[in-house]
Amino acid sequence: MEQPNVIEVEHLAHRYGRRTIYTDLNFAIPPGKVYGLLGKNGVGKTTLIKILMGFLRPESGRCRIFGEDSHTLSPSTRARIGLLFEGHVAYEFMSIAQVERFYAAFYPRWDRDLYYNMVSKLKLPDDHPIRNLSCGQRSQVVLGLIMAQQPDLLILDDYSIGLDAGYRRLFMDHLREYLAGGQRTVLLTSHVIQDMTRFVDEVIFLERGGRLLTTSLNDFMDTFRCYRTPRPREKQPRLGKSTFIGNSIIKNVEEFSGHLDLFSFAEKEKVLKAIREQGSNVNDLEEVFMSLEDAFIGYTGRY
Numbered sequence: 643m644e645q646p647n648v649i650e651v652e653h654l655a656h657r658y659g660r661r662t663i664y665t666d667l668n669f670a671i672p673p674g675k676v677y678g679l680l681g682k683n684g685v686g687k688t689t690l691i692k693i694l695m696g697f698l699r700p701e702s703g704r705c706r707i708f709g710e711d712s713h714t715l716s717p718s719t720r721a722r723i724g725l726l727f728e729g730h731v732a733y734e735f736m737s738i739a740q741v742e743r744f745y746a747a748f749y750p751r752w753d754r755d756l757y758y759n760m761v762s763k764l765k766l767p768d769d770h771p772i773r774n775l776s777c778g779q780r781s782q783v784v785l786g787l788i789m790a791q792q793p794d795l796l797i798l799d800d801y802s803i804g805l806d807a808g809y810r811r812l813f814m815d816h817l818r819e820y821l822a823g824g825q826r827t828v829l830l831t832s833h834v835i836q837d838m839t840r841f842v843d844e845v846i847f848l849e850r851g852g853r854l855l856t857t858s859l860n861d862f863m864d865t866f867r868c869y870r871t872p873r874p875r876e877k878q879p880r881l882g883k884s885t886f887i888g889n890s891i892i893k894n895v896e897e898f899s900g901h902l903d904l905f906s907f908a909e910k911e912k913v914l915k916a917i918r919e920q921g922s923n924v925n926d927l928e929e930v931f932m933s934l935e936d937a938f939i940g941y942t943g944r945y
């Protein structure tokens with residue numbers, strides 16, 4: 643039997659003053675998967691999380707989490723959601739131990755060992771005040787507090803803020819354990835794109851104006867290509883980025899001093915045919931290997 647979706651977003655529209663963030667956003671997240679929400683700075687990832695959690699009322703449309711409207715989430719449903727919001731820690735006056743005891747009271751499935759597993763790596767006394775922790779150490783505490791909740795849905799907005807490479811890896815190992823049961827769901831944003839290759843199943847690309855692509859990470863990496871134009875011979879006119887504007891099969895073009903990189907979901911022959919139809923005299927294109935970060939930049943554009 644198909645399980646109900648954990649998150650449902652329907653016809654979501656939002657703007658801040660005259661700045662439109664989305665006009666008609668639609669997607670659904672089923673249980674048991676890790677979704678990476680990707681997009682350039684300022685496209686509206688945090689805004690989406692604020693709306694999903696009911697902190698911000700959208701202009702129109704609806705969002706549901708575990709079947710409940712985001713703006714009227716019941717306390718029992720809220721307790722099923724572990725939220726990391728831009729590395730935020732409240733209760734800075736408490737110590738590492740006090741904050742654990744405080745949080746434990748709110749979560750029926752609280753597992754203090756999971757918390758101490760994360761924070762013991764800090765090698766600090768339990769009475770160390772949170773306000774005296776470094777940014778990365780605070781993130782460790784917050785992630786420990788979230789893991790101990792054993793939430794069914796984890797929403798992590800920029801979980802990697804302040805974490806060094808070792809702690810990022812440690813957190814991902816914890817996350818993998820947390821996901822091992824198969825029924826838990828994660829929605830995360832991060833600017834460390836390369837980390838995502840390790841454990842994201844699906845990606846949601848959010849673009850300016852609210853365009854959206856939802857795809858499995860594997861499909862995206864298998865089908866999204868980078869084709870490099872050859873360097874022009876002497877006296878041959880250089881191809882400019884503007885040549886390809888309006889070409890529907892080319893998603894993005896990046897211009898370098900001697901060549902262009904064309905990004906597309908289409909096969910090479912199709913791209914060659916399309917650019918010839920636009921008047922280019924390029925005879926061949928070199929397909930270039932891309933990491934996820936290259937593909938992300940290729941998809942969203944550098945600027």
Ligand SMILES: Nc1ncnc2c1ncn2[C@@H]1O[C@H](COP(=O)(O)OP(=O)(O)OP(=O)(O)O)[C@@H](O)[C@H]1O
Pocket residue numbers: 658659663681682683684685686687688689690
């Ligand atoms: N309260 C607000 N009032 C006005 N504009 C806002 C407000 N909050 C966010 N914005 C603007 O809305 C846009 C989306 O912001 P948001 O924080 O959702 O982006 P983001 O995708 O999370 O960005 P980043 O990757 O930099 O964290 C930005 O241009 C931001 O300046």
